[in-house]
Amino acid sequence: MRTLIFATAIRLLTPLFLLFSVYILFRGHHHPGGGFIGGLICSLAFVFHALAHGSEHTESTYFRLSVCQYKANGKPSQLYYVWSWMQLAIRKNHRNGNHKRFHVIRLRPIYLMAFGLLLAAGSGMVGLILGKPFMTAWWLPLELPVLGSLGTPLLFDTGVFMLVLGMVLKMVFTMKKE
Template identity: 60%
Template sequence: MRTLIFATAIRILTPLFLVFSLYILLRGHNHPGGGFIGGLMGSIAFVFHTLAHGTKQTAKSYFSLTFYKYDRKPHHNNLSHALRLLRKNIVRNKKEKPIFIWNYYLLRLRPTYLMAIGLAVAVGSGLVGLVMGKPFMAAYWLKVKIPLVGSVGTPLLFDTGVYLLVLGMVLKMVFTMSKD
């Protein structure tokens, strides 16, 4: 099912599905079921992306963060080195090696981590009531209202945990079933 039309359409539809799933999550904190159905809507975006591009490309596109770090040497902190870097970057010889040495670190966010984070957030939202001396899962609301969201409290935190848990569970199933 890897056609050019489907792959192109999914590139456009994936962000729309994700934005809509976040809308469902935020809308649902005043109504039941926002986290669960939002997580299912978000996972649909990744299921379609996996069907169109494969598991490896989906994991590389959405679940990998690359951090770059400039490798500093102790003698690079003086003014003469800064002037030399400026001269080398402005007047560059094409045969020279680049001055900057970049290291990169890859951080992979696996679906199992999403499930663990979601479960921790959901349980943490329930523990707020116990810490305040009330029953488990007692709702607490912040006095500040956020535009387009409204009141924020522990029910939204619980729904966010459920959202991440459902998203991680569906992604784990899809990635396992569609191994290349």
């Protein structure tokens, strides 16, 4: 059921859900939780958006990246990465005489799962490379003011975050299409 109130509320709450999930992710390498709970909160934002606006709109809004190639004097000059919500400006400039080619890259949930698994396993390999047991924590010597010290536990949590996000999105988008 799509209502105007629900669609408007989700449009306003989605950025808050995403920001809170990133907060939980960064909080997790000092306290329990982190990657798993942050991934669930982030996927919840996309699930609500898919319920309010449809899965096709959610995929085209958040999971498509356009790669634009501008041509100056008939020669390709630079590549620009533009999110899908800016494609309207690209088409408008194309009508005004600026010749551009752009390709759409789709970020699929299976890619998120694969990248998250690679990141989580790679965080454990750092310990092996340094001659210590698998999954031994290693910290960078610098400390950032808001985030604190960065290390392999944050890398592991980020991998779990991406893995959970990809799993939930894959399930939701698959069920929504049927």
